[in-house]
Amino acid sequence: MNEDAIVSPEWLAEHRDDPDVVVVDVRDAWEYDGIGHVPGAVNVPYDAIRAEEHAAEGAEDGADESASESVESGRAGMLPGADTFATLMGEAGITREDTVVAYDDHHGVFAARLLVTALLYGHPPEHLRLLDGDYSAWTREHPASTETPDVAATTYEVTDPEHDPLVDIEAVEEAVDDPDVVVVDTRSPEEYAEGHIPGAVNFDWREVVDEETRGLRPADVVRDVLAEKGIVPEKRVVLYCNTARRISHTYVVLRHLGYEDVDFYEGSLTEWKREGRPLVSE
Incomplete structure (x- = not known):
C-alpha cells in the first residue's frame, strides 16, 4: 500500500469501469441487494473473510485461535485460510492483477480488513484501495444500483506477500x-x-x-x-x-x-x- 491506498468517490467514479478495477462491497448480502451498492460492485461479505469460528463475532471479543499458527491454515488470528480466501476472490471474479477498491458502511474499518487480508495472502499492495468515506460518501454524489453484475469466476492465486507485516x-x-x-x-x-x-x-x-x-x-x-x-x-x-x-x-x-x-x-x-x-x- 502507498499514498494511493485511500481513494475518493470521485476517483472511483472515474475508474470503476476500468477493466482492471474491481469494486468490492463487504456489507452483508441483504444490504448489498436491498439497499443498493456502487454500480458494478461485487459482494464479498465481511463475515466470509474471517476464520469460520470467528465469523459471528461482530464485536471485538473472544477468539480461540493462536496467531503463532500458519497464515495458510487460517489460524493466524482471524484469517480465513488461503484456500477459503482464494475461493472467495475467485467466485467474485477477482485476480491478483486486478486493482481492488473496497468499501463498507462503517468508515472503512471492515473494508480495510478485506484489503489487509488480501495483502497478507499476496495481493500486490499497489493494487489495493480503500474508498474514503464508505458507501454513504458514494451515494451523496453518485447513483447506486440493485443489479448484481455478471462475473466470470477466476482462479485466484495466493502467494507470500511482498512484505509480510505480521509479527508474533x-x-x-x-x-x-x-x-x-x-x-x-x-x-x-x-x-x-x-x-x-x-x-x-x-x-x-x-x-x-x-x-x-x-x-x-x-x-x-x-x-x-x-x-x-x-x-x-x-x-x-x-x-x-x-x-x-x-x-x-x-x-x-x-x-x-x-x-x-x-x-x-x-x-x-x-x-x-x-x-x-x-x-x-x-
Missing part, C-alpha cells in the same frame, strides 16, 4: 522495550484503560475519521494527531486491538500517509491474554 507475540514483547518502536493500541480509551499491553500508547482508530464526512480527516491533521502520540514515520509501529479488525483501518491509513515500517499483531489482545502475558490498567 514474542516480537511484540521485544518491541515493548525497544525505544525505536511504538506499540499502538487502536481500541477505545475505555478499553485501553481496562487493560493494555505494557508500554503501548492508545490511538483509537476513530481519531482519524471525520464523523460528518465519514472519511479520513485532512492528512496534515492526522499526522499531527499521530505525532502527539509519538507515532511518527521514523519509528517502527506495531499495531494491535482485540481481534485484528480495527488495526486493519489504522494500518491502511499509516501506509497511505507514507509510514513504511508498520507491523501487524494479528493475534492482538485475544492471544496476549490467553497466553497469560501482563496487562496494565489505568
Whole structure:
C-alpha cells in the first residue's frame, strides 16, 4: 500500500469501469441487494473473510485461535485460510492483477480488513484501495444500483506477500522495550484503560475519521494527531486491538500517509491474554 491506498468517490467514479478495477462491497448480502451498492460492485461479505469460528463475532471479543499458527491454515488470528480466501476472490471474479477498491458502511474499518487480508495472502499492495468515506460518501454524489453484475469466476492465486507485516507475540514483547518502536493500541480509551499491553500508547482508530464526512480527516491533521502520540514515520509501529479488525483501518491509513515500517499483531489482545502475558490498567 502507498499514498494511493485511500481513494475518493470521485476517483472511483472515474475508474470503476476500468477493466482492471474491481469494486468490492463487504456489507452483508441483504444490504448489498436491498439497499443498493456502487454500480458494478461485487459482494464479498465481511463475515466470509474471517476464520469460520470467528465469523459471528461482530464485536471485538473472544477468539480461540493462536496467531503463532500458519497464515495458510487460517489460524493466524482471524484469517480465513488461503484456500477459503482464494475461493472467495475467485467466485467474485477477482485476480491478483486486478486493482481492488473496497468499501463498507462503517468508515472503512471492515473494508480495510478485506484489503489487509488480501495483502497478507499476496495481493500486490499497489493494487489495493480503500474508498474514503464508505458507501454513504458514494451515494451523496453518485447513483447506486440493485443489479448484481455478471462475473466470470477466476482462479485466484495466493502467494507470500511482498512484505509480510505480521509479527508474533514474542516480537511484540521485544518491541515493548525497544525505544525505536511504538506499540499502538487502536481500541477505545475505555478499553485501553481496562487493560493494555505494557508500554503501548492508545490511538483509537476513530481519531482519524471525520464523523460528518465519514472519511479520513485532512492528512496534515492526522499526522499531527499521530505525532502527539509519538507515532511518527521514523519509528517502527506495531499495531494491535482485540481481534485484528480495527488495526486493519489504522494500518491502511499509516501506509497511505507514507509510514513504511508498520507491523501487524494479528493475534492482538485475544492471544496476549490467553497466553497469560501482563496487562496494565489505568
